[in-house]
Amino acid sequence: MRFSRLPLLWRIFAVNAALLVIAGLLLALARGRIHESFAFLEGVDIAIVLVVMLGANFLLLRHILGPIERLVERMRSVDLLRPDQRLAERGGSEVAQLVAVFNQMLERLETERRVSGQQALRAQESERARVSRSLHDEVGQVLTGVLLQLDSLAGSRDPGQRRAVEETKRAVRQALEEVRRIARELRPEMLEHLGLVSALTELSRRFTDQSGIPVERRFADRLPPLSDEAELAVYRVAQESLTNVARHADASRVELGLEPGANSVVLRVVDDGRGIAEARALNGNGGLRGMRERALLVSGALAVKPARDGGVEVRLEVPAAGD
Amino acid sequence: MRRIAEEARLRGTVVCDVTDSEGRNAAVFAHALGTRLGLRVVLAFVVDGVGAAAQETATSTLTGIANELGDGVEIRLEVGDRVEALARVAGEEGADLVIVGARAVGLGGRNLRCRLVRDLEAETAVPVLVAPPSTRRRSEQRLAVGIATSG
Numbered sequence: 001m002r003f004s005r006l007p008l009l010w011r012i013f014a015v016n017a018a019l020l021v022i023a024g025l026l027l028a029l030a031r032g033r034i035h036e037s038f039a040f041l042e043g044v045d046i047a048i049v050l051v052v053m054l055g056a057n058f059l060l061l062r063h064i065l066g067p068i069e070r071l072v073e074r075m076r077s078v079d080l081l082r083p084d085q086r087l088a089e090r091g092g093s094e095v096a097q098l099v100a101v102f103n104q105m106l107e108r109l110e111t112e113r114r115v116s117g118q119q120a121l122r123a124q125e126s127e128r129a130r131v132s133r134s135l136h137d138e139v140g141q142v143l144t145g146v147l148l149q150l151d152s153l154a155g156s157r158d159p160g161q162r163r164a165v166e167e168t169k170r171a172v173r174q175a176l177e178e179v180r181r182i183a184r185e186l187r188p189e190m191l192e193h194l195g196l197v198s199a200l201t202e203l204s205r206r207f208t209d210q211s212g213i214p215v216e217r218r219f220a221d222r223l224p225p226l227s228d229e230a231e232l233a234v235y236r237v238a239q240e241s242l243t244n245v246a247r248h249a250d251a252s253r254v255e256l257g258l259e260p261g262a263n264s265v266v267l268r269v270v271d272d273g274r275g276i277a278e279a280r281a282l283n284g285n286g287g288l289r290g291m292r293e294r295a296l297l298v299s300g301a302l303a304v305k306p307a308r309d310g311g312v313e314v315r316l317e318v319p320a321a322g323d
Numbered sequence: 324m325r326r327i328a329e330e331a332r333l334r335g336t337v338v339c340d341v342t343d344s345e346g347r348n349a350a351v352f353a354h355a356l357g358t359r360l361g362l363r364v365v366l367a368f369v370v371d372g373v374g375a376a377a378q379e380t381a382t383s384t385l386t387g388i389a390n391e392l393g394d395g396v397e398i399r400l401e402v403g404d405r406v407e408a409l410a411r412v413a414g415e416e417g418a419d420l421v422i423v424g425a426r427a428v429g430l431g432g433r434n435l436r437c438r439l440v441r442d443l444e445a446e447t448a449v450p451v452l453v454a455p456p457s458t459r460r461r462s463e464q465r466l467a468v469g470i471a472t473s474g
Contacts, residue, residue, distance in 0.1 A: 077407075082411060082414055083414075084410075084414065084447060084448040085407075085410065085446060085447075086445055086446065087445055088441065088442065088444070088445035259334075260334060261334050261335075261336075261417070262334050262335040262336070262417075262419060264417070266334075300417075301414060301415055301416060301417030302415060303412075303415035303416050304415075305399060305415075306400075308397070308398075315415075315416070317417040
């Protein structure tokens with residue numbers, strides 16, 4: 001390993017050690033010249049003093065430079081999606097100041113990220129709503145018009161032509177259904193009109209229809225009220241979790257639950273599939289980053305972890321409105 | 324509405340570190356506290372490395388303690404730096420409290436050694452509580468009774 005690549009602590013210690021050893025040798029040589037009877041034991045004394053000085057030097061350096069190494073490590077590993085990671089302001093006053101400034105910088109970055117993230121998510125939701133409306137009102141209308149026109153053509157006497165029209169109608173109906181499905185996924189109207197429990201019930205029904213995997217719903221009778229943003233975060237995390245189950249979990253059943261927490265609401269999506277390691281290997285982060293982002297923006301806590309009986313558990317806790 | 328809030332207030336979360344030799348004692352304390360206050364208890368074991376043998380041992384320790392304490396206890400096995408992992412679990416689980424074990428040191432075991440607390444306190448905004456070591460004298464009241472009967 002090259003000297004310049006060594007940690008600062010070891011570089012300073014190596015230079016100090018070299019200087020002290022040279023000084024010790026010079027001292028021994030000088031004593032040897034002055035007193036011809038330079039004894040072996042005197043050499044041992046010098047060696048012991050050298051070791052003690054080097055030890056003290058190392059401890060002092062570690063005390064001073066340790067926090068800087070931790071700071072560098074933290075700078076490398078810091079993740080703004082996991083807020084509140086701070087460093088203890090220890091060490092000499094300059095180092096403590098440096099750590100304090102770094103902590104303040106993290107604070108600012110987290111705040112700015114939260115604000116810009118909220119703006120981005122609002123813009124995304126608003127764009128989704130616009131696309132959903134366009135799909136429903138424009139593309140949907142056009143396809144319905146095509147269906148009506150095909151109906152009028154269905155009376156043709158030519159059996160080949162009738163068959164062709166019927167096939168085209170089937171294709172158009174499929175396209176219309178697909179457009180409606182995409183529009184629903186883009187904009188959960190049920191959430192706006194009937195609330196979170198109804199929206200999740202509808203989401204789980206659709207999930208079962210599409211994937212064939214039964215969902216056991218466990219919604220508490222009474223839940224603390226949530227803000228619109230928190231409700232949307234819960235809905236989107238449930239949607240993403242169910243999508244992951246359908247795509248990667250190879251599960252035979254899913255449990256979807258809403259329960260009261262500590263002045264909060266807890267969403268739990270638990271499957272009995274192949275587990276988190278295999279799911280991650282297949283799916284990378286499995287939309288985890290997006291879920292974390294949503295949780296963070298509503299001051300929620302998201303855990304994606306192995307379920308007790310195998311499979312994966314996604315747990316999102318969001319604070320109640322006004323909490 | 325007030326009743327809902329009161330019921331909800333009883334469902335906080337405690338994350339308990341069971342990584343070292345005092346882990347079991349801390350887990351018993353966390354469980355007693357959780358039972359008394361209606362808190363969800365999550366036991367966390369942090370493995371420093373990805374070796375299969377270490378993870379197997381950790382899993383067996385973790386499930387052993389969890390089974391001993393009962394069904395309501397949840398478990399998390401994490402890999403990496405202990406302080407960072409505990410802070411991460413506390414954040415992900417929305418913990419209200421992190422409990423860690425301590426060893427008694429000094430004359431007559433009067434002092435507690437728990438360097439982890441100092442690092443954890445800086446790493447997470449969640450309060451950290453030190454479970455006293457099992458060798459400490461217990462009072463005859465409240466939580467201590469729970470610990471004494473469970474331990």
